[in-house]
Amino acid sequence: MTANLRHGLSLGIERTGQQFYVTLKAVGKLTHDDYSKMTPMLDAALGAVSSPSVNMLIDAAELDGWELRAAWDDFKLGLKHGNHFEKVAIVGNKRWQDLVAKLGSWFIAGEARAFTNMTDALAWLADSEARG
Numbered sequence: 001m002t003a004n005l006r007h008g009l010s011l012g013i014e015r016t017g018q019q020f021y022v023t024l025k026a027v028g029k030l031t032h033d034d035y036s037k038m039t040p041m042l043d044a045a046l047g048a049v050s051s052p053s054v055n056m057l058i059d060a061a062e063l064d065g066w067e068l069r070a071a072w073d074d075f076k077l078g079l080k081h082g083n084h085f086e087k088v089a090i091v092g093n094k095r096w097q098d099l100v101a102k103l104g105s106w107f108i109a110g111e112a113r114a115f116t117n118m119t120d121a122l123a124w125l126a127d128s129e130a131r132g
Contacts, residue, residue, distance in 0.1 A: 007031065007064075009038040013045050021125065022046070022056045026063040035073035042077070046084050054084045055125045059118070060092035086110040089121035 007028025014021040022045065046054065066074060087110050115121040 005029070008034050011038055011041050011045070022054060023059070024056065025059040028062065029064045030066045030070040030074075032067060032069040032073055035070055035077065039073070039077060054086065056085050056088040057121060057125060058088065058090045060090055060094075063092060063094075087125055088112040089125050090114045091116070091118050091121045 005028055007030060008026075009030065010023075010025040010027075012023040014023060022042070090112065092114070093116055113121075113124060115124070
């Protein structure tokens with residue numbers, strides 16, 4: 001029955017001025033197959049960005065977790081692209097998202113933070129743009 005539950009990753013790229021935002025929405029329990037389909041899209045999107053300053057907005061409000069192999073895929077993705085990100089905002093309401101943000105900070109060049117609402121996350125991401 002679990003095989004029929006909705007899960008996966010949606011990826012988007014947005015731009016405000018010179019600031020790029022990678023948007024990622026995670027739903028359900030992520031699988032290795034989810035990452036194998038999403039990773040080439042993220043690779044292509046980040047490969048086309050000439051500026052090293054990219055912010056990421058992760059909507060994890062509907063995320064239930066990862067299969068073990070998918071967690072490894074996520075780790076490898078962070079190692080591969082971590083230097084592209086100035087800020088990573090993780091939006092959700094689960095306690096483990098704070099831990100993920102803290103761990104994520106080890107693998108990105110910039111900063112990662114967890115938020116309970118989208119408005120605060122977007123304000124934090126836009127803050128560097130207002131100063132820059």
